[in-house]
Amino acid sequence: MNSKRCAGCKYLRRRCPSNCILSPHFPPNDPQRFACVHKIYGASNVAKMLQQVPVQQRAEAANAMYYEAYCRIKDPVYGCVGTIALLQQQIFDAECQLAKIQAEIAVLNGHHEATHQNQQVNVATSSANFTLESGGEGTFSSTYDPSICQFY
């Protein structure tokens, strides 16, 4: 028999046996932890739920129950479900914002490419103003105007 009772047995004012299922997860130095889960689930439900999980996962299960009980005490209407809803909303908002920014990036990249291509065309056309002269009996000169794609 434990000389020191766990927080659960202390709260329930009962003997704490050596194989107490609550003892590893509700130490006597943290009475608030047990009080929280007892208020929401009840000691017997906590013990039942811990019995249903493998021993190596009971610590995680006890932590999760404590967190949920704590959230429920903090928010008696929604508990941790309120947190889930808020997180889902934040994810939705962030995804919308990300899509918006990615669309802006696409537009800016497209605009930049178009501007870059126009600049290349202007450079090419400005150097294409040339004059043809052919020799022979007759001479003529012809100038190509790229803006109208014609010689004149």
Next chain:
Amino acid sequence: MGGHSPCASCKLLRRRCTKDCPFAPYFPADDPHKFAIVHKVFGASNISKMLQELPVHQRADAVSSLVYEANARVRDPVYGCVGAISYLQNQVSELQMQLAVAQAEIFCIQMQQDPMAMPTPQFDDDDEESFLLQHNLPQYLNFASSSSDVIQESFKKESPFGRDMVS
């Protein structure tokens, strides 16, 4: 002959369903599973106590959230709802990173296109703060370090109350 049919809770608990039954408005007889699951996780007397402590107009939402939590606990006896919270917290962090990268990219593009017009970007330190801390909500990551992937996908898509709750 007056008499109404007993609500789901009184049926399960095998007791007389009075007209003042606190469970009757929220646990109709045609959905016995709803009460069965909250009774399994929380216990009828705890449910009754919790409902009594709330104003009447909030009890329906409270019951919905309790049913949701109970379902989560039955599906995942180790982590319950907390598995979903961990998963969603990770998603939020990832999205915040992606947003930061996209914002940096857009700034770079704008700098390349018009360096003189760009103001110095202000990176607010608060953006780095966890969402839950900003909203004064308890962070599960401080309570435990791992999460279950058993129900993560379903929580991603499943809204506790439909869109109305969060709109």
